[in-house]
Amino acid sequence: xxxxxxxxxxxxxxxxxxxxxxxxxxxxxxxxxxxxxxxxxxxxxxxxxxxxxxxxxxxxxxxxxxxxxxxxxxxxxxxxxxxxxxxxxxxxxxxxxxxxxxxxxxxxxxxxxxx
Amino acid sequence: xxxxxxxxxxxxxxxxxxxxxxxxxxxxxxxxxxxxxxxxxxxxxxxxxxxxxxxxxxxxxxxxxxxxxxxxxxxxxxxxxxxxxxxxxxxxxxxxxxxxxxxxxxxxxxxx
Numbered sequence: 001x002x003x004x005x006x007x008x009x010x011x012x013x014x015x016x017x018x019x020x021x022x023x024x025x026x027x028x029x030x031x032x033x034x035x036x037x038x039x040x041x042x043x044x045x046x047x048x049x050x051x052x053x054x055x056x057x058x059x060x061x062x063x064x065x066x067x068x069x070x071x072x073x074x075x076x077x078x079x080x081x082x083x084x085x086x087x088x089x090x091x092x093x094x095x096x097x098x099x100x101x102x103x104x105x106x107x108x109x110x111x112x113x114x115x
Numbered sequence: 116x117x118x119x120x121x122x123x124x125x126x127x128x129x130x131x132x133x134x135x136x137x138x139x140x141x142x143x144x145x146x147x148x149x150x151x152x153x154x155x156x157x158x159x160x161x162x163x164x165x166x167x168x169x170x171x172x173x174x175x176x177x178x179x180x181x182x183x184x185x186x187x188x189x190x191x192x193x194x195x196x197x198x199x200x201x202x203x204x205x206x207x208x209x210x211x212x213x214x215x216x217x218x219x220x221x222x223x224x225x226x227x
Contacts, residue, residue, distance in 0.1 A: 106159050109158050
């Protein structure tokens with residue numbers, strides 16, 4: 001499936017590195033999301049963009065910096081991460097974040113390891 | 116109380132069995148409900164939305180009980196390919212329609 005794509009699929013980075021995760025959706029949606037999924041924990045919402053505007057920031061540390069240049073693309077810039085930030089980072093999109101009941105579709109995720 | 120609570124399982128059932136999962140949610144104002152499935156090391160995929168009147172999609176039936184604040188998923192005639200983690204998802208209206216809250220998931224293994 002190519003509805004929502006993410007790159008890279010795997011990333012290993014040191015605590016002093018700077019890297020970026022990329023997400024692209026081909027579904028014509030207007031809302032995009034970043035989630036974190038750690039082992040044995042439920043998905044945690046990080047950021048929400050609706051029509052390119054950031055509408056939610058769930059108390060995410062500033063070492064994670066999102067960017068949404070248009071409705072189809074979403075980035076997550078990473079710097080000075082900690083080992084506990086190692087997780088699966090999932091991007092999702094939906095038609096419109098303000099509409100209740102609209103389903104979200106996920107990309108395959110980036111498995112991040114911070115050493 | 117967790118916002119969305121699921122029995123983590125694991126549920127190990129033989130092929131052809133019927134299995135049911137329940138999920139409870141804490142916010143009575145929640146309006147949207149979904150079941151997602153997540154295969155090992157893969158992303159969650161939407162299985163079905165849950166409507167007030169209940170809905171069915173092939174072997175899968177979802178029910179919503181607003182009075183008791185629980186959602187159920189019934190899988191009939193289990194297949195090996197049904198093995199996955201099933202996530203109960205509820206919208207969080209206290210913030211906005213933008214937030215979905217995911218349960219921790221119920222693990223299902225269908226055995227040959």
